Amino acid sequence: MRDYEPGKMKKVPFTGIRRVLEKATKLEAEGKSVIHFEMGQPDFDTPENIKEAAKRALDQGVTSYSSNYGYPKLRQAIADKLEKMNKIKADPATEIMVTAGGEEAVAVAIFGMLEAGDQVILADPGYIPYASLVKIAEAIPVTVPLVEEKNYTFDMEKLEAAVTDKTKMLILSTPGNPTGTMMDGESLSRLAEICKKHDLLVLADEAYEQVLYDGNQHVSFASLPDMWERTITIQSFSKTYSMCGWRIGYIAAPAYLIRTMVRAHQTMLMSACSFGQMGALEALTGPQDSLHEMLAEFDRRRLLMYNGLTELGIPCNRPQAAFYLFPDISEFGMGSFEFAEYLLDNYGVAAVPGVEFGQAGENHLRISYANSYEKCQEGLARIRRCVEDLRAGIRK
Ligand SMILES: Cc1ncc(COP(=O)(O)O)c(C=O)c1O
Known part of the structure:
Protein backbone atom coordinates (compact mmCIF):
# COMPACT_ATOMS: atom_id res chain seq x y z
CA MET A 1 0.00 0.00 0.00
CA ARG A 2 1.35 3.44 -0.78
CA ASP A 3 1.88 6.12 1.84
CA TYR A 4 -1.37 8.10 1.69
CA GLU A 5 -0.19 10.91 3.93
CA PRO A 6 0.71 13.88 1.71
CA GLY A 7 4.04 15.59 2.23
CA LYS A 8 2.34 18.79 3.36
CA MET A 9 0.69 16.97 6.30
CA LYS A 10 4.00 15.41 7.32
CA LYS A 11 5.09 18.98 8.08
CA VAL A 12 2.12 19.55 10.42
CA PRO A 13 2.88 18.40 13.98
CA PHE A 14 0.46 17.40 16.72
CA THR A 15 0.33 20.38 19.05
CA GLY A 16 2.71 20.23 21.98
CA ILE A 17 -0.04 21.37 24.32
CA ARG A 18 -1.99 18.18 23.66
CA ARG A 19 1.18 16.11 24.16
CA VAL A 20 1.80 17.66 27.59
CA LEU A 21 -1.85 17.20 28.56
CA GLU A 22 -1.80 13.55 27.52
CA LYS A 23 1.33 12.89 29.55
CA ALA A 24 -0.07 14.75 32.57
CA THR A 25 -3.31 12.76 32.35
CA LYS A 26 -1.33 9.52 32.22
CA LEU A 27 0.63 10.50 35.33
CA GLU A 28 -2.62 11.34 37.11
CA ALA A 29 -4.07 7.95 36.13
CA GLU A 30 -1.02 6.41 37.84
CA GLY A 31 -1.97 8.27 41.01
CA LYS A 32 0.43 11.25 40.78
CA SER A 33 -0.72 14.76 41.59
CA VAL A 34 -0.36 17.23 38.70
CA ILE A 35 -0.96 20.98 38.62
CA HIS A 36 -2.19 21.97 35.17
CA PHE A 37 -0.59 25.07 33.73
CA GLU A 38 -0.76 23.89 30.12
CA MET A 39 -4.37 24.64 29.20
CA GLY A 40 -5.30 27.61 27.03
CA GLN A 41 -8.91 28.05 28.06
CA PRO A 42 -10.63 29.82 30.97
CA ASP A 43 -11.47 27.43 33.79
CA PHE A 44 -14.83 29.17 34.41
CA ASP A 45 -18.23 27.93 33.35
CA THR A 46 -20.10 29.91 30.68
CA PRO A 47 -22.26 32.57 32.42
CA GLU A 48 -25.77 31.38 33.22
CA GLY A 286 -26.74 40.87 28.17
CA PRO A 287 -25.07 41.86 31.47
CA GLN A 288 -21.26 41.88 31.49
CA ASP A 289 -20.78 41.21 35.23
CA SER A 290 -19.42 37.67 34.74
CA LEU A 291 -16.72 38.97 32.40
CA HIS A 292 -15.61 41.50 35.01
CA GLU A 293 -15.62 38.87 37.76
CA MET A 294 -13.54 36.51 35.61
CA LEU A 295 -11.05 39.25 34.82
CA ALA A 296 -10.71 40.20 38.51
CA GLU A 297 -9.97 36.58 39.40
CA PHE A 298 -7.50 36.15 36.51
CA ASP A 299 -5.77 39.33 37.64
CA ARG A 300 -5.30 37.98 41.19
CA ARG A 301 -3.69 34.84 39.79
CA ARG A 302 -1.62 36.79 37.30
CA LEU A 303 -0.08 38.89 40.06
CA LEU A 304 0.46 35.86 42.29
CA MET A 305 2.30 34.00 39.52
CA TYR A 306 4.20 36.96 38.13
CA ASN A 307 5.35 38.19 41.55
CA GLY A 308 6.18 34.64 42.63
CA LEU A 309 8.37 33.95 39.58
CA THR A 310 10.02 37.36 39.79
CA GLU A 311 10.84 36.88 43.49
CA LEU A 312 12.41 33.56 42.53
CA GLY A 313 14.69 35.44 40.15
CA ILE A 314 13.14 33.91 37.02
CA PRO A 315 13.04 36.57 34.29
CA CYS A 316 9.53 37.09 32.94
CA ASN A 317 7.85 39.91 31.03
CA ARG A 318 4.93 41.35 32.97
CA PRO A 319 1.82 39.92 31.32
CA GLN A 320 -0.65 42.55 30.15
CA ALA A 321 -3.39 40.35 28.73
CA ALA A 322 -4.69 36.80 28.16
CA PHE A 323 -3.78 34.27 30.92
CA TYR A 324 -0.22 33.30 30.09
CA LEU A 325 3.25 33.93 31.46
CA PHE A 326 6.32 33.19 29.39
CA PRO A 327 9.25 32.95 31.83
CA ASP A 328 12.85 32.50 30.70
CA ILE A 329 14.33 29.28 32.11
CA SER A 330 17.69 29.43 30.29
CA GLU A 331 19.51 29.54 33.69
CA PHE A 332 18.97 25.79 34.05
CA GLY A 333 20.66 24.89 30.77
CA MET A 334 18.15 22.21 29.84
CA GLY A 335 16.22 23.65 26.91
CA SER A 336 12.49 24.13 27.20
CA PHE A 337 11.43 20.64 26.18
CA GLU A 338 13.68 18.89 28.67
CA PHE A 339 12.85 21.38 31.43
CA ALA A 340 9.07 20.97 30.93
CA GLU A 341 9.43 17.16 31.10
CA TYR A 342 11.65 17.40 34.16
CA LEU A 343 9.20 19.70 35.94
CA LEU A 344 6.26 17.44 35.13
CA ASP A 345 7.96 14.14 35.95
CA ASN A 346 9.60 15.23 39.20
CA TYR A 347 7.47 18.05 40.62
CA GLY A 348 4.06 17.43 39.03
CA VAL A 349 3.70 20.73 37.17
CA ALA A 350 2.47 20.64 33.57
CA ALA A 351 3.56 23.60 31.40
CA VAL A 352 4.21 23.91 27.67
CA PRO A 353 7.81 24.07 26.35
CA GLY A 354 8.35 27.50 24.78
CA VAL A 355 9.99 25.96 21.72
CA GLU A 356 6.59 24.58 20.73
CA PHE A 357 5.69 28.15 19.74
CA GLY A 358 8.78 28.62 17.55
CA GLN A 359 12.54 28.62 17.82
CA ALA A 360 12.58 32.05 19.51
CA GLY A 361 10.48 30.54 22.31
CA GLU A 362 13.28 28.13 23.22
CA ASN A 363 14.43 28.44 26.85
CA HIS A 364 10.98 29.57 27.94
CA LEU A 365 7.89 27.90 29.35
CA ARG A 366 4.30 28.86 28.72
CA ILE A 367 2.47 28.88 32.00
CA SER A 368 -1.30 29.32 31.87
CA TYR A 369 -2.95 30.53 35.06
CA ALA A 370 -6.37 29.33 33.91
CA ASN A 371 -6.49 27.26 37.08
CA SER A 372 -7.81 28.08 40.58
CA TYR A 373 -5.91 30.47 42.86
CA GLU A 374 -5.16 27.59 45.24
CA LYS A 375 -3.80 25.43 42.42
CA CYS A 376 -1.70 28.39 41.24
CA GLN A 377 -0.28 28.72 44.79
CA GLU A 378 0.53 25.02 44.89
CA GLY A 379 2.03 25.06 41.38
CA LEU A 380 4.17 28.03 42.26
CA ALA A 381 5.39 26.28 45.45
CA ARG A 382 6.38 23.25 43.35
CA ILE A 383 8.20 25.43 40.82
CA ARG A 384 10.02 27.07 43.75
CA ARG A 385 11.13 23.67 45.06
CA CYS A 386 12.33 22.64 41.59
CA VAL A 387 14.27 25.88 41.10
CA GLU A 388 15.81 25.81 44.58
CA ASP A 389 16.81 22.16 44.18
CA LEU A 390 18.45 22.81 40.82
CA ARG A 391 20.28 25.84 42.18
CA ALA A 392 21.52 23.69 45.09
CA GLY A 393 22.80 21.12 42.58
CA ILE A 394 20.07 18.57 43.37
CA ARG A 395 19.06 16.98 40.06
CA LYS A 396 16.55 14.13 40.24
C1 LIG B 1 -4.22 33.47 19.59
C2 LIG B 1 -5.41 32.58 19.44
N1 LIG B 1 -6.18 32.72 18.37
C3 LIG B 1 -7.27 31.96 18.17
C4 LIG B 1 -7.60 30.97 19.06
C5 LIG B 1 -8.78 30.11 18.74
O1 LIG B 1 -9.77 30.21 19.68
P1 LIG B 1 -11.29 29.82 19.38
O2 LIG B 1 -11.33 29.01 18.14
O3 LIG B 1 -11.74 29.05 20.56
O4 LIG B 1 -12.01 31.12 19.21
C6 LIG B 1 -6.81 30.76 20.20
C7 LIG B 1 -7.10 29.67 21.15
O5 LIG B 1 -6.36 29.34 22.04
C8 LIG B 1 -5.68 31.59 20.40
O6 LIG B 1 -4.88 31.44 21.46
Whole structure:
Protein backbone atom coordinates (compact mmCIF):
# COMPACT_ATOMS: atom_id res chain seq x y z
CA MET A 1 0.00 0.00 0.00
CA ARG A 2 1.35 3.44 -0.78
CA ASP A 3 1.88 6.12 1.84
CA TYR A 4 -1.37 8.10 1.69
CA GLU A 5 -0.19 10.91 3.93
CA PRO A 6 0.71 13.88 1.71
CA GLY A 7 4.04 15.59 2.23
CA LYS A 8 2.34 18.79 3.36
CA MET A 9 0.69 16.97 6.30
CA LYS A 10 4.00 15.41 7.32
CA LYS A 11 5.09 18.98 8.08
CA VAL A 12 2.12 19.55 10.42
CA PRO A 13 2.88 18.40 13.98
CA PHE A 14 0.46 17.40 16.72
CA THR A 15 0.33 20.38 19.05
CA GLY A 16 2.71 20.23 21.98
CA ILE A 17 -0.04 21.37 24.32
CA ARG A 18 -1.99 18.18 23.66
CA ARG A 19 1.18 16.11 24.16
CA VAL A 20 1.80 17.66 27.59
CA LEU A 21 -1.85 17.20 28.56
CA GLU A 22 -1.80 13.55 27.52
CA LYS A 23 1.33 12.89 29.55
CA ALA A 24 -0.07 14.75 32.57
CA THR A 25 -3.31 12.76 32.35
CA LYS A 26 -1.33 9.52 32.22
CA LEU A 27 0.63 10.50 35.33
CA GLU A 28 -2.62 11.34 37.11
CA ALA A 29 -4.07 7.95 36.13
CA GLU A 30 -1.02 6.41 37.84
CA GLY A 31 -1.97 8.27 41.01
CA LYS A 32 0.43 11.25 40.78
CA SER A 33 -0.72 14.76 41.59
CA VAL A 34 -0.36 17.23 38.70
CA ILE A 35 -0.96 20.98 38.62
CA HIS A 36 -2.19 21.97 35.17
CA PHE A 37 -0.59 25.07 33.73
CA GLU A 38 -0.76 23.89 30.12
CA MET A 39 -4.37 24.64 29.20
CA GLY A 40 -5.30 27.61 27.03
CA GLN A 41 -8.91 28.05 28.06
CA PRO A 42 -10.63 29.82 30.97
CA ASP A 43 -11.47 27.43 33.79
CA PHE A 44 -14.83 29.17 34.41
CA ASP A 45 -18.23 27.93 33.35
CA THR A 46 -20.10 29.91 30.68
CA PRO A 47 -22.26 32.57 32.42
CA GLU A 48 -25.77 31.38 33.22
CA ASN A 49 -27.63 34.01 31.15
CA ILE A 50 -25.73 32.86 28.02
CA LYS A 51 -26.51 29.21 28.65
CA GLU A 52 -30.18 30.05 29.27
CA ALA A 53 -30.39 31.95 25.97
CA ALA A 54 -29.05 28.93 24.07
CA LYS A 55 -31.45 26.61 25.90
CA ARG A 56 -34.36 28.90 25.02
CA ALA A 57 -33.25 28.89 21.41
CA LEU A 58 -33.23 25.09 21.40
CA ASP A 59 -36.72 25.01 22.91
CA GLN A 60 -37.91 27.44 20.25
CA GLY A 61 -36.56 25.20 17.51
CA VAL A 62 -33.56 27.29 16.47
CA THR A 63 -31.92 24.17 15.13
CA SER A 64 -31.50 24.66 11.39
CA TYR A 65 -28.66 26.17 9.35
CA SER A 66 -28.39 29.93 9.59
CA SER A 67 -27.29 32.13 6.71
CA ASN A 68 -23.67 31.34 5.79
CA TYR A 69 -22.83 34.74 7.27
CA GLY A 70 -24.61 34.00 10.57
CA TYR A 71 -27.94 35.22 11.96
CA PRO A 72 -28.62 38.89 11.03
CA LYS A 73 -29.45 39.78 14.68
CA LEU A 74 -26.09 38.47 15.87
CA ARG A 75 -24.24 40.24 13.05
CA GLN A 76 -25.96 43.48 14.02
CA ALA A 77 -24.89 43.01 17.66
CA ILE A 78 -21.33 42.28 16.52
CA ALA A 79 -21.34 45.42 14.34
CA ASP A 80 -22.53 47.51 17.31
CA LYS A 81 -19.84 46.00 19.55
CA LEU A 82 -17.10 46.57 16.96
CA GLU A 83 -18.10 50.20 16.53
CA LYS A 84 -18.32 50.90 20.26
CA MET A 85 -15.34 48.93 21.53
CA ASN A 86 -12.97 48.60 18.59
CA LYS A 87 -13.63 51.74 16.53
CA ILE A 88 -14.35 49.49 13.55
CA LYS A 89 -17.30 50.32 11.34
CA ALA A 90 -18.46 47.15 9.58
CA ASP A 91 -21.69 46.69 7.62
CA PRO A 92 -23.52 43.75 9.27
CA ALA A 93 -25.03 42.72 5.91
CA THR A 94 -21.79 42.34 3.97
CA GLU A 95 -18.76 42.80 6.22
CA ILE A 96 -19.29 40.36 9.10
CA MET A 97 -19.31 36.58 9.06
CA VAL A 98 -19.93 34.32 12.07
CA THR A 99 -17.60 31.31 12.26
CA ALA A 100 -17.01 28.18 14.33
CA GLY A 101 -14.67 29.93 16.76
CA GLY A 102 -11.68 32.11 15.99
CA GLU A 103 -9.89 29.01 14.78
CA GLU A 104 -12.22 28.43 11.83
CA ALA A 105 -12.02 32.14 11.12
CA VAL A 106 -8.21 31.87 10.90
CA ALA A 107 -8.54 28.78 8.68
CA VAL A 108 -11.06 30.47 6.38
CA ALA A 109 -8.85 33.53 6.05
CA ILE A 110 -5.82 31.40 5.23
CA PHE A 111 -7.54 28.91 2.89
CA GLY A 112 -9.70 31.56 1.30
CA MET A 113 -7.03 34.19 0.70
CA LEU A 114 -3.78 32.31 0.00
CA GLU A 115 -2.47 30.44 -2.99
CA ALA A 116 0.30 27.85 -3.12
CA GLY A 117 3.65 29.59 -2.85
CA ASP A 118 2.37 32.79 -1.23
CA GLN A 119 4.55 33.84 1.69
CA VAL A 120 3.06 34.71 5.07
CA ILE A 121 4.90 36.54 7.83
CA LEU A 122 4.40 35.10 11.30
CA ALA A 123 5.71 36.09 14.71
CA ASP A 124 8.06 33.73 16.54
CA PRO A 125 7.06 32.78 19.21
CA GLY A 126 3.45 32.61 18.05
CA TYR A 127 0.21 30.67 18.15
CA ILE A 128 1.00 27.18 16.80
CA PRO A 129 -1.85 26.62 14.28
CA TYR A 130 -0.97 29.60 12.05
CA ALA A 131 2.08 27.93 10.53
CA SER A 132 0.28 24.57 10.25
CA LEU A 133 -2.69 26.10 8.42
CA VAL A 134 -0.39 28.03 6.10
CA LYS A 135 1.41 24.78 5.26
CA ILE A 136 -1.86 22.92 4.60
CA ALA A 137 -2.74 25.76 2.19
CA GLU A 138 0.65 25.05 0.53
CA ALA A 139 1.70 28.61 1.23
CA ILE A 140 4.99 29.37 2.97
CA PRO A 141 5.33 30.54 6.59
CA VAL A 142 8.18 33.03 7.11
CA THR A 143 8.85 33.60 10.79
CA VAL A 144 10.27 36.81 12.24
CA PRO A 145 11.47 36.69 15.86
CA LEU A 146 9.79 38.97 18.37
CA VAL A 147 12.10 40.97 20.61
CA GLU A 148 11.68 39.90 24.23
CA GLU A 149 13.46 43.00 25.53
CA LYS A 150 10.95 45.15 23.65
CA ASN A 151 7.98 43.38 25.20
CA TYR A 152 7.70 40.93 22.32
CA THR A 153 7.13 43.36 19.51
CA PHE A 154 8.70 42.97 16.07
CA ASP A 155 12.08 44.36 15.16
CA MET A 156 10.63 46.42 12.30
CA GLU A 157 13.82 46.31 10.24
CA LYS A 158 13.95 42.52 10.44
CA LEU A 159 10.28 42.32 9.60
CA GLU A 160 10.66 44.54 6.56
CA ALA A 161 13.72 42.57 5.43
CA ALA A 162 11.59 39.40 5.46
CA VAL A 163 9.13 40.87 2.94
CA THR A 164 9.62 39.65 -0.66
CA ASP A 165 7.56 40.05 -3.81
CA LYS A 166 5.83 36.78 -2.81
CA THR A 167 4.71 38.03 0.62
CA LYS A 168 0.94 38.35 0.68
CA MET A 169 -0.09 38.29 4.33
CA LEU A 170 1.07 39.28 7.79
CA ILE A 171 -0.51 37.48 10.73
CA LEU A 172 -0.69 39.74 13.73
CA SER A 173 -1.64 38.39 17.11
CA THR A 174 -1.95 40.96 19.84
CA PRO A 175 -2.63 40.39 22.71
CA GLY A 176 -0.34 37.47 22.09
CA ASN A 177 -0.37 33.79 22.86
CA PRO A 178 2.03 32.49 24.28
CA THR A 179 3.52 35.68 25.76
CA GLY A 180 0.48 37.43 27.29
CA THR A 181 1.87 40.75 26.05
CA MET A 182 0.49 43.47 23.77
CA MET A 183 2.15 45.47 21.01
CA ASP A 184 2.26 49.18 21.79
CA GLY A 185 0.65 51.90 19.67
CA GLU A 186 3.94 53.01 18.14
CA SER A 187 4.75 49.46 16.94
CA LEU A 188 1.27 49.10 15.46
CA SER A 189 1.60 52.41 13.58
CA ARG A 190 4.98 51.36 12.22
CA LEU A 191 3.52 47.99 11.17
CA ALA A 192 0.68 49.81 9.42
CA GLU A 193 3.22 51.84 7.40
CA ILE A 194 5.07 48.66 6.37
CA CYS A 195 1.83 46.91 5.37
CA LYS A 196 0.80 49.87 3.27
CA LYS A 197 4.20 50.24 1.63
CA HIS A 198 4.35 46.55 0.67
CA ASP A 199 0.63 46.14 0.02
CA LEU A 200 0.20 43.33 2.58
CA LEU A 201 -3.02 41.76 3.69
CA VAL A 202 -3.23 41.57 7.50
CA LEU A 203 -4.90 38.87 9.52
CA ALA A 204 -5.42 40.48 12.94
CA ASP A 205 -6.21 37.73 15.44
CA GLU A 206 -7.81 39.47 18.42
CA ALA A 207 -8.97 36.40 20.37
CA TYR A 208 -7.83 37.99 23.67
CA GLU A 209 -8.89 41.59 22.98
CA GLN A 210 -10.98 41.82 26.15
CA VAL A 211 -8.82 39.79 28.54
CA LEU A 212 -6.76 42.79 29.65
CA TYR A 213 -5.16 43.99 32.91
CA ASP A 214 -3.65 47.13 34.43
CA GLY A 215 -6.08 49.32 32.49
CA ASN A 216 -4.48 48.36 29.17
CA GLN A 217 -6.50 49.30 26.09
CA HIS A 218 -6.60 47.09 23.03
CA VAL A 219 -6.17 48.82 19.68
CA SER A 220 -7.71 46.98 16.72
CA PHE A 221 -5.37 47.10 13.73
CA ALA A 222 -8.31 47.73 11.38
CA SER A 223 -9.09 50.96 13.26
CA LEU A 224 -5.73 52.52 12.30
CA PRO A 225 -5.79 54.97 9.38
CA ASP A 226 -6.15 53.20 5.99
CA MET A 227 -5.89 49.72 7.54
CA TRP A 228 -9.57 48.64 7.36
CA GLU A 229 -9.38 47.92 3.63
CA ARG A 230 -6.50 45.46 4.03
CA THR A 231 -7.31 43.88 7.41
CA ILE A 232 -9.20 40.73 8.32
CA THR A 233 -10.19 41.12 11.98
CA ILE A 234 -10.88 37.96 13.93
CA GLN A 235 -12.53 37.92 17.34
CA SER A 236 -14.07 35.18 19.41
CA PHE A 237 -16.46 34.44 22.26
CA SER A 238 -14.23 31.66 23.62
CA LYS A 239 -11.92 33.52 25.99
CA THR A 240 -14.04 36.59 26.77
CA TYR A 241 -17.15 34.70 27.81
CA SER A 242 -15.62 31.35 28.70
CA MET A 243 -17.29 29.75 25.68
CA CYS A 244 -14.42 27.68 24.23
CA GLY A 245 -16.58 24.62 23.60
CA TRP A 246 -19.36 26.58 21.90
CA ARG A 247 -17.20 27.25 18.85
CA ILE A 248 -18.44 30.74 17.97
CA GLY A 249 -16.24 33.51 16.61
CA TYR A 250 -16.40 35.96 13.73
CA ILE A 251 -14.59 37.84 11.01
CA ALA A 252 -14.98 41.52 10.21
CA ALA A 253 -13.46 42.64 6.91
CA PRO A 254 -14.33 44.70 3.84
CA ALA A 255 -17.09 43.16 1.72
CA TYR A 256 -14.69 42.22 -1.09
CA LEU A 257 -12.69 40.01 1.30
CA ILE A 258 -15.74 38.54 3.06
CA ARG A 259 -17.17 37.60 -0.37
CA THR A 260 -14.11 35.44 -0.96
CA MET A 261 -13.89 33.96 2.54
CA VAL A 262 -17.58 33.14 2.82
CA ARG A 263 -17.12 30.65 -0.04
CA ALA A 264 -14.42 28.85 1.94
CA HIS A 265 -16.68 28.95 5.04
CA GLN A 266 -19.81 27.71 3.23
CA THR A 267 -17.78 24.86 1.74
CA MET A 268 -16.23 23.78 5.04
CA LEU A 269 -18.88 24.62 7.67
CA MET A 270 -22.03 25.92 6.00
CA SER A 271 -22.85 27.99 9.08
CA ALA A 272 -21.89 28.25 12.75
CA CYS A 273 -23.99 26.39 15.36
CA SER A 274 -27.49 27.93 15.31
CA PHE A 275 -28.43 27.90 19.02
CA GLY A 276 -24.81 28.71 19.91
CA GLN A 277 -25.24 31.93 17.94
CA MET A 278 -28.21 32.80 20.15
CA GLY A 279 -26.00 32.31 23.22
CA ALA A 280 -23.42 34.59 21.59
CA LEU A 281 -26.11 37.23 21.00
CA GLU A 282 -26.92 37.17 24.72
CA ALA A 283 -23.19 37.37 25.54
CA LEU A 284 -22.93 40.65 23.63
CA THR A 285 -26.22 42.22 24.63
CA GLY A 286 -26.74 40.87 28.17
CA PRO A 287 -25.07 41.86 31.47
CA GLN A 288 -21.26 41.88 31.49
CA ASP A 289 -20.78 41.21 35.23
CA SER A 290 -19.42 37.67 34.74
CA LEU A 291 -16.72 38.97 32.40
CA HIS A 292 -15.61 41.50 35.01
CA GLU A 293 -15.62 38.87 37.76
CA MET A 294 -13.54 36.51 35.61
CA LEU A 295 -11.05 39.25 34.82
CA ALA A 296 -10.71 40.20 38.51
CA GLU A 297 -9.97 36.58 39.40
CA PHE A 298 -7.50 36.15 36.51
CA ASP A 299 -5.77 39.33 37.64
CA ARG A 300 -5.30 37.98 41.19
CA ARG A 301 -3.69 34.84 39.79
CA ARG A 302 -1.62 36.79 37.30
CA LEU A 303 -0.08 38.89 40.06
CA LEU A 304 0.46 35.86 42.29
CA MET A 305 2.30 34.00 39.52
CA TYR A 306 4.20 36.96 38.13
CA ASN A 307 5.35 38.19 41.55
CA GLY A 308 6.18 34.64 42.63
CA LEU A 309 8.37 33.95 39.58
CA THR A 310 10.02 37.36 39.79
CA GLU A 311 10.84 36.88 43.49
CA LEU A 312 12.41 33.56 42.53
CA GLY A 313 14.69 35.44 40.15
CA ILE A 314 13.14 33.91 37.02
CA PRO A 315 13.04 36.57 34.29
CA CYS A 316 9.53 37.09 32.94
CA ASN A 317 7.85 39.91 31.03
CA ARG A 318 4.93 41.35 32.97
CA PRO A 319 1.82 39.92 31.32
CA GLN A 320 -0.65 42.55 30.15
CA ALA A 321 -3.39 40.35 28.73
CA ALA A 322 -4.69 36.80 28.16
CA PHE A 323 -3.78 34.27 30.92
CA TYR A 324 -0.22 33.30 30.09
CA LEU A 325 3.25 33.93 31.46
CA PHE A 326 6.32 33.19 29.39
CA PRO A 327 9.25 32.95 31.83
CA ASP A 328 12.85 32.50 30.70
CA ILE A 329 14.33 29.28 32.11
CA SER A 330 17.69 29.43 30.29
CA GLU A 331 19.51 29.54 33.69
CA PHE A 332 18.97 25.79 34.05
CA GLY A 333 20.66 24.89 30.77
CA MET A 334 18.15 22.21 29.84
CA GLY A 335 16.22 23.65 26.91
CA SER A 336 12.49 24.13 27.20
CA PHE A 337 11.43 20.64 26.18
CA GLU A 338 13.68 18.89 28.67
CA PHE A 339 12.85 21.38 31.43
CA ALA A 340 9.07 20.97 30.93
CA GLU A 341 9.43 17.16 31.10
CA TYR A 342 11.65 17.40 34.16
CA LEU A 343 9.20 19.70 35.94
CA LEU A 344 6.26 17.44 35.13
CA ASP A 345 7.96 14.14 35.95
CA ASN A 346 9.60 15.23 39.20
CA TYR A 347 7.47 18.05 40.62
CA GLY A 348 4.06 17.43 39.03
CA VAL A 349 3.70 20.73 37.17
CA ALA A 350 2.47 20.64 33.57
CA ALA A 351 3.56 23.60 31.40
CA VAL A 352 4.21 23.91 27.67
CA PRO A 353 7.81 24.07 26.35
CA GLY A 354 8.35 27.50 24.78
CA VAL A 355 9.99 25.96 21.72
CA GLU A 356 6.59 24.58 20.73
CA PHE A 357 5.69 28.15 19.74
CA GLY A 358 8.78 28.62 17.55
CA GLN A 359 12.54 28.62 17.82
CA ALA A 360 12.58 32.05 19.51
CA GLY A 361 10.48 30.54 22.31
CA GLU A 362 13.28 28.13 23.22
CA ASN A 363 14.43 28.44 26.85
CA HIS A 364 10.98 29.57 27.94
CA LEU A 365 7.89 27.90 29.35
CA ARG A 366 4.30 28.86 28.72
CA ILE A 367 2.47 28.88 32.00
CA SER A 368 -1.30 29.32 31.87
CA TYR A 369 -2.95 30.53 35.06
CA ALA A 370 -6.37 29.33 33.91
CA ASN A 371 -6.49 27.26 37.08
CA SER A 372 -7.81 28.08 40.58
CA TYR A 373 -5.91 30.47 42.86
CA GLU A 374 -5.16 27.59 45.24
CA LYS A 375 -3.80 25.43 42.42
CA CYS A 376 -1.70 28.39 41.24
CA GLN A 377 -0.28 28.72 44.79
CA GLU A 378 0.53 25.02 44.89
CA GLY A 379 2.03 25.06 41.38
CA LEU A 380 4.17 28.03 42.26
CA ALA A 381 5.39 26.28 45.45
CA ARG A 382 6.38 23.25 43.35
CA ILE A 383 8.20 25.43 40.82
CA ARG A 384 10.02 27.07 43.75
CA ARG A 385 11.13 23.67 45.06
CA CYS A 386 12.33 22.64 41.59
CA VAL A 387 14.27 25.88 41.10
CA GLU A 388 15.81 25.81 44.58
CA ASP A 389 16.81 22.16 44.18
CA LEU A 390 18.45 22.81 40.82
CA ARG A 391 20.28 25.84 42.18
CA ALA A 392 21.52 23.69 45.09
CA GLY A 393 22.80 21.12 42.58
CA ILE A 394 20.07 18.57 43.37
CA ARG A 395 19.06 16.98 40.06
CA LYS A 396 16.55 14.13 40.24
C1 LIG B 1 -4.22 33.47 19.59
C2 LIG B 1 -5.41 32.58 19.44
N1 LIG B 1 -6.18 32.72 18.37
C3 LIG B 1 -7.27 31.96 18.17
C4 LIG B 1 -7.60 30.97 19.06
C5 LIG B 1 -8.78 30.11 18.74
O1 LIG B 1 -9.77 30.21 19.68
P1 LIG B 1 -11.29 29.82 19.38
O2 LIG B 1 -11.33 29.01 18.14
O3 LIG B 1 -11.74 29.05 20.56
O4 LIG B 1 -12.01 31.12 19.21
C6 LIG B 1 -6.81 30.76 20.20
C7 LIG B 1 -7.10 29.67 21.15
O5 LIG B 1 -6.36 29.34 22.04
C8 LIG B 1 -5.68 31.59 20.40
O6 LIG B 1 -4.88 31.44 21.46
